[in-house]
Amino acid sequence: MTAIEDVSSFIVDTGLKLGADEIAAMTVRGISKQVRFANSEITVTQTWDETSAGILLKKDRRALVASVTDLSKEGLRKALRDLLHTARVMKPHESYAPLPEGPFKYQPIEGLYDKRVSQLGDEAVDYVEAAINSALASGGKRTAGTLLAKNTEYSLVTSKNVEATHRKTAVNLAVRCLANGESSGMGVACGTNLGDLNPEEAGEEAGRLAKMSLNPVAGKSGRYNVVLSRIASAVIFDIMAGMDSAFYVDYGRSSLVDRLGERMASEKLSICDDAQVKGGMGSTPFDDEGYPTGKTSIVEKGVLRSYLHNSFTAKKYQTRSTANAGWIDPHAWNIIVEGGEPSEEELLGEVKAGLYVNNITYVRFQDYRQGDFSAVVRDGVFAIEKGEITKAVKGLRLSENLIHVLQNITALSRDARQISHWWMEWDTPSVKTPLLSLRDIGFTVPTK
Amino acid sequence: MDLTAFAVAHASKLGAEYAEARLQSDVGNVYLMKNGNPEVAGFVRERGLGIRVLVNGGLGFASVNLLNKRLVEKRVREAVGMARASVRVMRKPIRLSDEKTFEDRWEVKPKVPFDNVSVEEKMSLFSDLNKTVSSPEEVGISIPYRVFQLIEKTTEKHFVNSGGTILSSRIPRILFLGLLTGHETSKGTEQDSIEKAESRGWEAMKEWNLMDHVKERAKILGKILKTAEEAPKERVDLILGNQVVGLMVHESTGHPYEADRILGREAAQAGESFVTRDMLGKRIGAEVVSVVDDPTLKNSYGYYLYDDEGVSARRRFLMKDGIINEFLHNRETASEMGVSSNASARASSFDREPLVRMGNTFMLPGDYAFEELVEDVQLGVYIKTFGEWNIDDRRYNMRFVGRECYLIEKGDVKGMIRRPILELTTPGFYGSIDALDKSLTFEGATCGKGDPGQGMPVWHGGPNARLRNIRLGGI
Numbered sequence: 001m002t003a004i005e006d007v008s009s010f011i012v013d014t015g016l017k018l019g020a021d022e023i024a025a026m027t028v029r030g031i032s033k034q035v036r037f038a039n040s041e042i043t044v045t046q047t048w049d050e051t052s053a054g055i056l057l058k059k060d061r062r063a064l065v066a067s068v069t070d071l072s073k074e075g076l077r078k079a080l081r082d083l084l085h086t087a088r089v090m091k092p093h094e095s096y097a098p099l100p101e102g103p104f105k106y107q108p109i110e111g112l113y114d115k116r117v118s119q120l121g122d123e124a125v126d127y128v129e130a131a132i133n134s135a136l137a138s139g140g141k142r143t144a145g146t147l148l149a150k151n152t153e154y155s156l157v158t159s160k161n162v163e164a165t166h167r168k169t170a171v172n173l174a175v176r177c178l179a180n181g182e183s184s185g186m187g188v189a190c191g192t193n194l195g196d197l198n199p200e201e202a203g204e205e206a207g208r209l210a211k212m213s214l215n216p217v218a219g220k221s222g223r224y225n226v227v228l229s230r231i232a233s234a235v236i237f238d239i240m241a242g243m244d245s246a247f248y249v250d251y252g253r254s255s256l257v258d259r260l261g262e263r264m265a266s267e268k269l270s271i272c273d274d275a276q277v278k279g280g281m282g283s284t285p286f287d288d289e290g291y292p293t294g295k296t297s298i299v300e301k302g303v304l305r306s307y308l309h310n311s312f313t314a315k316k317y318q319t320r321s322t323a324n325a326g327w328i329d330p331h332a333w334n335i336i337v338e339g340g341e342p343s344e345e346e347l348l349g350e351v352k353a354g355l356y357v358n359n360i361t362y363v364r365f366q367d368y369r370q371g372d373f374s375a376v377v378r379d380g381v382f383a384i385e386k387g388e389i390t391k392a393v394k395g396l397r398l399s400e401n402l403i404h405v406l407q408n409i410t411a412l413s414r415d416a417r418q419i420s421h422w423w424m425e426w427d428t429p430s431v432k433t434p435l436l437s438l439r440d441i442g443f444t445v446p447t448k
Numbered sequence: 449m450d451l452t453a454f455a456v457a458h459a460s461k462l463g464a465e466y467a468e469a470r471l472q473s474d475v476g477n478v479y480l481m482k483n484g485n486p487e488v489a490g491f492v493r494e495r496g497l498g499i500r501v502l503v504n505g506g507l508g509f510a511s512v513n514l515l516n517k518r519l520v521e522k523r524v525r526e527a528v529g530m531a532r533a534s535v536r537v538m539r540k541p542i543r544l545s546d547e548k549t550f551e552d553r554w555e556v557k558p559k560v561p562f563d564n565v566s567v568e569e570k571m572s573l574f575s576d577l578n579k580t581v582s583s584p585e586e587v588g589i590s591i592p593y594r595v596f597q598l599i600e601k602t603t604e605k606h607f608v609n610s611g612g613t614i615l616s617s618r619i620p621r622i623l624f625l626g627l628l629t630g631h632e633t634s635k636g637t638e639q640d641s642i643e644k645a646e647s648r649g650w651e652a653m654k655e656w657n658l659m660d661h662v663k664e665r666a667k668i669l670g671k672i673l674k675t676a677e678e679a680p681k682e683r684v685d686l687i688l689g690n691q692v693v694g695l696m697v698h699e700s701t702g703h704p705y706e707a708d709r710i711l712g713r714e715a716a717q718a719g720e721s722f723v724t725r726d727m728l729g730k731r732i733g734a735e736v737v738s739v740v741d742d743p744t745l746k747n748s749y750g751y752y753l754y755d756d757e758g759v760s761a762r763r764r765f766l767m768k769d770g771i772i773n774e775f776l777h778n779r780e781t782a783s784e785m786g787v788s789s790n791a792s793a794r795a796s797s798f799d800r801e802p803l804v805r806m807g808n809t810f811m812l813p814g815d816y817a818f819e820e821l822v823e824d825v826q827l828g829v830y831i832k833t834f835g836e837w838n839i840d841d842r843r844y845n846m847r848f849v850g851r852e853c854y855l856i857e858k859g860d861v862k863g864m865i866r867r868p869i870l871e872l873t874t875p876g877f878y879g880s881i882d883a884l885d886k887s888l889t890f891e892g893a894t895c896g897k898g899d900p901g902q903g904m905p906v907w908h909g910g911p912n913a914r915l916r917n918i919r920l921g922g923i
Binding site: 033034035036037038039040041042043044045046047048049050051052056063064065066067068069070071075079082083086089090091093094095121122124125128129132142144145146174175176178181182221222223250251252253312327328361362363364365366367368369370372373374375376378395397399422442443444445446447448 | 477482483485486487489490492495496508509510511512513514522523526527529530531533534535536538542566571592593627629637638639711712713714715716717720722799835836838839840841842846849872873876899901919920921922923
């Protein structure tokens with residue numbers, strides 16, 4: 001049994017026969033290809049051909065999930081029996097909610113599938129070669145990175161009259177260029193379409209920033225005006241989106257607890273989650289429970305408007321699902337940060353003295369609830385003097401509070417771009433963000 | 449012929465100079481209780497085949513989970529083709545070190561298999577923990593957020609390579625995670641993460657004595673919120689607790705001694721290393737400091753006897769008496785540096801290529817008693833546990849923020865200090881250590897690396913360590 005719709009239907013039919021009250025099955029078939037490179041040469045090529053089934057089973061107000069790769073009828077029956085057995089001895093879920101009653105109408109979303117991505121073969125090597133050559137031509141000495149091409153099909157069937165399918169492709173190229181051990185730059189190209197993949201541009205950006213990062217001066221501890229690139233801004237909004245999940249609010253793993261309706265960010269900041277974006281890497285017509293997706297305003301002019309919900313968290317918070325399920329935790333699809341007025345040059349030109357930061361990595365919190373964190377900045381950290389980048393700076397660590405960062409946004413550039421990269425550790429599929437300008441941002445240095 | 453042997457034979461037939469196949473299954477259960485309420489429990493039933501080939505010096509990897517011969521054949525052909533195509537963008541072919549071949553079967557036998565313990569018993573443990581820590585009378589503080597998670601997983605592997613190695617293994621692993629958020633009006637919140645992990649059956653859970661451990665950690669949150677004061681501004685001596693030392697050696701010896709980082713293979717993601725291949729034999733720390741990585745420690749979370757390239761595991765002496773002594777190698781990096789692999793290749797699941805990883809990394813203990821470390825400190829801070837930490841991509845500039853911390857005055861441990869910031873370079877850390885006590889404890893952790901990411905079970909540990917003349921960080 002390899003047709004994914006057949007697998008989903010078999011799971012639902014069999015689960016009901018075995019005694020489940022409700023059941024949902026999401027079968028996913030994905031073929032992904034990756035080319036990794038380092039020291040300007042390819043280190044490995046990889047192909048993943050995987051078909052797996054996710055199962056949500058509900059029985060007597062208990063809910064359990066399973067991820068199964070043995071899709072034989074026997075394997076699926078065993079998984080369902082295991083789930084039912086465990087459901088019988090669990091305690092009921094505090095915020096139990098039934099699956100939504102279908103059928104639903106799902107709006108098709110444009111630009112999510114590109115046949116050329118699904119057919120990408122050896123020519124992936126050509127893209128990597130182009131990125132490497134561009135990075136080296138722009139001043140880098142060595143370059144490293146990853147090209148990933150994904151082709152994924154989804155089939156959701158639930159016992160509440162939902163039968164839905166969806167397919168999409170994704171390409172993601174990350175290029176990091178080193179001019180020496182301490183001087184690096186990074187460029188990213190990503191999207192759902194092969195046309196989104198511009199290896200020369202990503203390579204050029206990485207190489208240029210690496211070259212600009214040569215001969216850095218040691219940074220000093222203190223508070224600075226800061227401009228964050230899109231790559232760096234995406235890390236901040238990836239975390240914020242993760243913390244906006246009602247599951248993590250309830251967990252205490254969020255700085256957004258008890259802030260609904262509060263002006264918790266600069267009034268220049270408006271953020272939404274939009275699952276229907278044309279060409280959005282996280283776009284999907286339906287969530288994991290079968291609800292038709294849409295757009296949810298998260299922050300409107302600095303005021304926190306909504307958490308992201310599935311049926312269970314919505315029940316707990318006495319609100320409606322925002323169609324962001326995740327069976328266990330709701331999550332964002334595509335985070336969209338509204339751009340501002342100034343161009344990139346104008347935004348930079350407004351900074352009399354400060355720092356430009358191209359990448360934020362290794363963000364770790366002392367206290368998620370309060371939002372105190374630090375992070376390593378890299379891949380292009382520069383001093384800004386009189387609106388211009390003047391020299392590279394090394395050794396600084398971003399030492400901040402998430403809410404303080406959001407409150408101190410002074411400007412957003414006009415043009416937002418979709419970003420997805422390895423250091424977005426909260427796994428938001430994509431963040432469309434402009435450059436950010438911030439004031440009074442703390443940086444520290446080692447004392448010995 | 450089984451599928452692993454078939455995959456290897458097929459790759460060889462298509463021209464691979466080396467091939468390996470790993471059939472791996474992971475059967476795991478995840479239980480979660482949040483603020484006293486059981487959350488959606490989860491099962492993972494994962495099984496598949498990972499195949500790696502070396503063709504004309506190009507490396508290819510492919511994985512499938514539908515275990516039929518036709519699909520395996522197709523993906524092996526593709527892996528060989530992609531590896532061959534990649535050679536065009538290579539200056540030097542990849543080679544693997546020559547290693548002994550083995551035919552062996554190894555396993556960790558649980559005293560109490562996970563399935564022998566009812567779900568009711570597992571969940572009642574969480575209920576008891578929740579009841580205790582949610583009682584201010586018991587722990588002296590309000591803990592409004594209480595999350596407990598249990599992950600039990602059994603991994604089985606069957607490995608075959610074209611050199612003739614055939615290995616089978618079975619290993620159970622158990623992981624307990626807790627996140628407590630204490631709250632005190634006017635003082636805000638303080639959080640603590642608790643992690644216990646071993647390669648054992650349910651018996652580990654009983655021996656951890658979780659009730660006392662979690663209760664103690666909750667009480668500490670209350671003491672921090674109610675009594676902790678600001679850290680001294682002047683230079684101090686530091687006593688770093690076992691937990692802090694353990695993570696520091698993981699981050700600043702383990703990672704930068706991974707030979708693939710040294711050679712630049714991880715540059716785009718986690719980064720490279722300030723350590724270069726010509727630094728072997730150079731001094732990096734004080735003479736009292738030695739750091740080892742040993743995957744063969746019984747019951748350890750990072751336990752294994754053969755790595756995922758079929759090389760027999762042994763203790764690696766990374767730093768000896770303050771001198772850089774040995775790097776962590778897989779067969780590729782070993783060949784590049786002209787040595788033998790020391791069995792550091794690990795893959796987190798069937799669909800991940802083996803990478804250079806740590807097993808159990810720890811600083812060897814010294815000969816002081818803890819009291820002796822403290823007795824001649826005039827002004828100091830004892831950082832027993834940490835919260836926030838990070839380190840730059842070359843593993844040179846690191847930061848740890850203390851959680852449970854105490855002031856030391858004239859040789860006595862006094863009241864609590866809140867969130868001292870330790871921000872040091874790696875040589876600054878290892879060069880400032882002047883004494884270690886006799887204790888040695890370990891913490892379980894899941895170490896992240898690679899693209900796509902691979903979470904790898906590890907232990908890190910060490911003794912309590914004394915550092916002289918440090919200025920605490922911050923703005």
